[in-house]
Amino acid sequence: MPETVSRAKDLESIARSGGTLRRISARIPTYLKDVCENPAWLLMFVLARILPFRRAHWLTAKAAPKLSSAESMFGNVDARKAAEDLRRGGIFTGLDLPSEICMAISDFGWKTPCFGNFDRRIEFLPGDHGMAEMQFGRSILSGHHFERVLKCEAALAVQQDPILLAIAQNYLGGEARVITTRTWWSFPTRSATEAELSRASFKFHFDLDDWRMLKFFFYLTDVDVDAGPHVYVRGSHRRRRLKHQFTLVVGHPADEVLSFYGEKEAMTLTGPAGTGFVEDPFGFHMGTLARSTPRLMMEVGFGVSKPSQRRYHGEPVIR
Ligand SMILES: O=C(O)CCC(=O)C(=O)O
Numbered sequence: 001m002p003e004t005v006s007r008a009k010d011l012e013s014i015a016r017s018g019g020t021l022r023r024i025s026a027r028i029p030t031y032l033k034d035v036c037e038n039p040a041w042l043l044m045f046v047l048a049r050i051l052p053f054r055r056a057h058w059l060t061a062k063a064a065p066k067l068s069s070a071e072s073m074f075g076n077v078d079a080r081k082a083a084e085d086l087r088r089g090g091i092f093t094g095l096d097l098p099s100e101i102c103m104a105i106s107d108f109g110w111k112t113p114c115f116g117n118f119d120r121r122i123e124f125l126p127g128d129h130g131m132a133e134m135q136f137g138r139s140i141l142s143g144h145h146f147e148r149v150l151k152c153e154a155a156l157a158v159q160q161d162p163i164l165l166a167i168a169q170n171y172l173g174g175e176a177r178v179i180t181t182r183t184w185w186s187f188p189t190r191s192a193t194e195a196e197l198s199r200a201s202f203k204f205h206f207d208l209d210d211w212r213m214l215k216f217f218f219y220l221t222d223v224d225v226d227a228g229p230h231v232y233v234r235g236s237h238r239r240r241r242l243k244h245q246f247t248l249v250v251g252h253p254a255d256e257v258l259s260f261y262g263e264k265e266a267m268t269l270t271g272p273a274g275t276g277f278v279e280d281p282f283g284f285h286m287g288t289l290a291r292s293t294p295r296l297m298m299e300v301g302f303g304v305s306k307p308s309q310r311r312y313h314g315e316p317v318i319r
Helices: 003-007 011-016 020-037 040-047 051-058 079-089 099-111 126-136 146-151 153-159 162-172 194-199 254-261 309-313
Strands: 091-093 114-116 142-144 177-186 214-219 230-233 266-269 276-279 285-287 295-303
Touching (some): 099 295, 114 126, 230 254
Antiparallel strands (some): 114 142, 214 295, 230 285
16 A cells, blocks of 8 residues: 555545544644635534524525526526425425536546545546555545546536526525535445445535535436435424534434434435436435445535635545
């Protein structure tokens, strides 16, 4: 195993493994960078997990501008209806990519080297995943393209599609803007031991990157239950037990989450390549472990505050 890589903090495994203090301390450099870049971030980070403060912030939302008449690649999606569904359940489905756009982003995903486990020292083509695990001597669960996605015209066309902005403005308010864009692979990993796999049990969590946020997700490969489908807990964006508001961590065990909202509210999103949906990521959600098939996914995130450079690349800061 190359020495640099063996010494590298494996943020993926830290984030997914137990140990609250260990998880928090691994993220301190990232938090410090966020505060230095934008001191108002600290206020958001402390208060936005508590419902009364969130509700107060929603009251400051500006009215959405009139719907634009610009043509969308998604056809006739009704932005107001999507925003209503989002307010009710936290999720809206039915934003499927045209096949040529899906194929172009998927082609980019296969041909562009990605970075394993958020680590820029682990660079490989997705087709060489097995070899990369041998070369770097570790399980590689994810592969991000970071800023390379900006070279993919089809991905930019999705990011700039008027319906995404219209839905975001109708839900978040007129100040909504793009704050993240990323594509990444989730890999099944044969080299992981049972212990690593059980540590990698992916947790329900909520996102705290902004006061009000939306994430559009698009599958670029077929996703069945063995390809790491995304799971969203309906209604969890507006109702929260106190324990999950006054909490230091954003990830919580499935039994605690599901006993409160009910198992039937957990929506497992499977579908063919091109399937797209949008959710309020303050609601509990998670990516599950890809068991047999790799999953390529694109995310376009909208928020209401100044986007940070790090979030734009989806990259944590490594100590
Ligand atoms: O990989 C997934 O399906 C989930 C991604 C996620 O949890 C997030 O973007 O916050």
